Amino acid sequence: MHRLGISVYPEHSTPEKDYAYMELAAKYGFTRIFTCLLSASSDREVIKKEFGAFLKKAHELGFEVAADTNPEVFKNLGATPEDLSVFHEIGLDIIRLDGHFDEIQDVLITRNPYGIKIEFNGSSDTDVERLIRHGADKRNMIICHNFYPERYTGHSQKTFDRFNEKWSALGLTTAAFVSSQQEHTFGPWKVYQGLPTLEADRTLTIDAQVRHMIACEVIDDILIGNAYASEEELKAMASVKLTNTTIRMEADRELSQAEQDAVYGCVHSGRNDASEYFIRSSFPRLKFKNREIPHVPCGKKTFRRGDVLVVNDNLAHYRGEVEIVLTEIENDGQRNCVGHIADTDMRILDQMEKRPDHVFEII
Numbered sequence: 020m021h022r023l024g025i026s027v028y029p030e031h032s033t034p035e036k037d038y039a040y041m042e043l044a045a046k047y048g049f050t051r052i053f054t055c056l057l058s059a060s061s062d063r064e065v066i067k068k069e070f071g072a073f074l075k076k077a078h079e080l081g082f083e084v085a086a087d088t089n090p091e092v093f094k095n096l097g098a099t100p101e102d103l104s105v106f107h108e109i110g111l112d113i114i115r116l117d118g119h120f121d122e123i124q125d126v127l128i129t130r131n132p133y134g135i136k137i138e139f140n141g142s143s144d145t146d147v148e149r150l151i152r153h154g155a156d157k158r159n160m161i162i163c164h165n166f167y168p169e170r171y172t173g174h175s176q177k178t179f180d181r182f183n184e185k186w187s188a189l190g191l192t193t194a195a196f197v198s199s200q201q202e203h204t205f206g207p208w209k210v211y212q213g214l215p216t217l218e219a220d221r222t223l224t225i226d227a228q229v230r231h232m233i234a235c236e237v238i239d240d241i242l243i244g245n246a247y248a249s250e251e252e253l254k255a256m257a258s259v260k261l262t263n264t265t266i267r268m269e270a271d272r273e274l275s276q277a278e279q280d281a282v283y284g285c286v287h288s289g290r291n292d293a294s295e296y297f298i299r300s301s302f303p304r305l306k307f308k309n310r311e312i313p314h315v316p317c318g319k320k321t322f323r324r325g326d327v328l329v330v331n332d333n334l335a336h337y338r339g340e341v342e343i344v345l346t347e348i349e350n351d352g353q354r355n356c357v358g359h360i361a362d363t364d365m366r367i368l369d370q371m372e373k374r375p376d377h378v379f380e381i382i
Contacts, residue, residue, distance in 0.1 A: 214244025
């Protein structure tokens with residue numbers, strides 16, 4: 020099951036602001052927090068006191084907390100890969116390794132007696148598989164991608180897919196970041212251009228980002244990288260259906276009730292034997308054996324990628340079938356064009372094309 024999360028950066032804010040944000044996120048069902056110890060105070064007792072209070076509040080609200088660390092953070096806290104007692108003492112759930120130790124220590128840290136999960140960088144070529152072969156405890160290992168504060172530096176879809184292919188093969192829980200569109204949001208550094216994993220997400224509405232992550236079918240936990248997202252964004256993110264892909268259509272005209280029922284009234288399951296021309300959902304046909312869908316001319320000689328079609332009475336045997344065009348086809352009068360996939364969601368269609376038997380809904 021997908022989990023939703025926020026990011027909180029106590030060293031750049033106040034407990035009052037952070038706790039109010041955490042309470043708001045908890046209200047909408049968020050259960051993960053990412054935070055950062057990389058720029059925290061070097062005073063061990065200060066970290067234990069302030070961060071310990073932060074973790075206590077997070078746990079009271081039902082959050083699991085991951086903190087970004089590196090060997091310098093371990094040194095400041097008096098911790099080692101063989102001794103995580105200080106992290107256990109303050110109540111940290113997940114240690115994210117921004118920097119690594121040697122191979123033996125990376126194995127040993129996963130075998131800590133406290134059940135603290137170790138989160139490896141999903142945006143690198145870290146040989147996690149080798150660590151598992153050499154004795155790392157897979158049950159304590161999870162993956163989280165980087166976020167990218169600088170514009171034009173986030174992952175391309177190709178890079179994202181390459182990394183995720185590796186993590187999927189290992190069966191490890193994987194997280195990635197989306198970005199709030201609020202002004203003056205921040206992260207660990209004074210850069211204010213969003214904090215997504217994917218560069219294409221940097222300027223999109225948060226629900227479009229989340230729905231794309233769901234469509235990729237490899238990301239388990241979806242975290243907002245920058246703080247603070249608005250309540251409207253938290254609500255929009257929480258409203259996304261997490262159980263299957265949802266893709267937004269912009270209707271070309273006022274649709275008939277029959278067309279609406281075919282498009283919006285079904286959870287669609289694409290056929291795995293579909294051709295290269297469209298994603299094909301045949302299930303709606305069952306509803307239209309004895310129901311008419313008159314032909315509605317649209318003036319197009321051809322249908323293009325992203326057009327959403329409903330088979331009409333001129334091909335009655337297939338009447339009601341819903342198709343999303345992938346490759347341009349002729350308009351032969353047997354299909355009504357009811358709309359087009361929204362520009363923000365065309366990359367969701369790209370994901371669906373990779374696996375035509377996607378379970379999806381048109382919204």
